[in-house]
Amino acid sequence: MEHNGQQVGRPRDSRVDEAITAAVRKLLGEVGYAGLTVAAVAECAGIGKASIYRRYATKHEMIFAAVVHGEVLEVPPDTGSLLGDLTALARVIVGHLSNPAAAGALMSLLGEIAADPTLAERFTTTFVEPERAGNAELLERAVRRGELERLPDIDLFHAMFGGTVLSWLFISHHDPHDLPERLARFACAALRSAAHQPFPSD
Amino acid sequence: MEHNGQQVGRPRDSRVDEAITAAVRKLLGEVGYAGLTVAAVAECAGIGKASIYRRYATKHEMIFAAVVHGEVLEVPPDTGSLLGDLTALARVIVGHLSNPAAAGALMSLLGEIAADPTLAERFTTTFVEPERAGNAELLERAVRRGELERLPDIDLFHAMFGGTVLSWLFISHHDPHDLPERLARFACAALRSAAHQPFPSD
């Protein structure tokens, strides 16, 4: 009998986990999201498919885990000004989304999410919430500095900033390099203006 | 020999086209994008699958065509003010994207587009360009009215406006109803502010 929650039986080989993650990333880069097959991942990792399905319920969860692994968007350090912070933030987001493999995976993931509430939940806690919190911190800094009179609508700002990058890259297909400064300038002007007249009808 | 571009052979049955479109829309509403199968579409439409593939190269193109069919985003009429125009525009976009079937289709389509340049091209000419042109017209109106001193960065505005809606609905999963007025106020403030100091370093 096992004691406590102590593991009984053969323990999992952590090298298998690493091999799966590495194989998914390698193959995403080579054949893209659409061309990725579970069998190919198993072969590339030198393992059996069963070892994959023992860890992940579906192919999508496997990819999600591999892409996400440690990919938290850290808040860029304080640059001393709102404009500087916004530019740095835009660069970080653009940097992450400019990787073609990650980009394809993300978009396909969004497609899946539209039809899978479980995946949507996980995506939210893993990506959306931390990023929103990071945005909030950045804006609070600006308030502390006195650059903004009051905290703006964080939900709206968050959707605006990330959404603009998404649309710029994947819908308009514009040059990633052009975006950060333009977006930061625009957002900075908007925030300053909105802070003065948050509710025009008041 | 055929004369001119005159059609030779058995002509297509236009009722088949209509039946496909109707079946796709009906099934999208019933089973969602993920649950949609070509076989089900064929059966629901009372036709063979070959008749579908003679018209569309892939399942995604079929859905794209069915969802898009006549779904051009018209520019909302002049409301007399920039804020009013922006609110109306946001409502139109939110309205289109709030339909769950269309939403799922769009997101999955974006996933496909990330890996299919041909589809990307078609998506751009069908959706992106007209919408950008609509945005431009709306902004020109504001300049003519004197609400804006000069025309803002249209590419950026376009990515910002549509991207915010996209992110608000499909990434943050916020309430569609809350968005239009908030976004319009924010964008209006941003545009007025940016028009005064388009290049802060000048």
Add this chain to the structure above:
DNA sequence: CATCATACGAGACTACAGTTTCGAAACTAC
């Protein structure tokens, strides 16, 4: 050391959905 529970790689197997092929039918040109 013996037992038990689990993980492992390999590969067969099932189910299902996208895509293609096929014979019959419909229509035009001559």
Add this chain to the structure above:
DNA sequence: GTAGTTTCGAAACTGTAGTCTCGTATGATG
């Protein structure tokens, strides 16, 4: 009418996600 071309629905083909079984390996328990 006949030939040629294209569409039609039905059925076959192809490939992949996901499951299952097998024999083996690994570690904990006693």
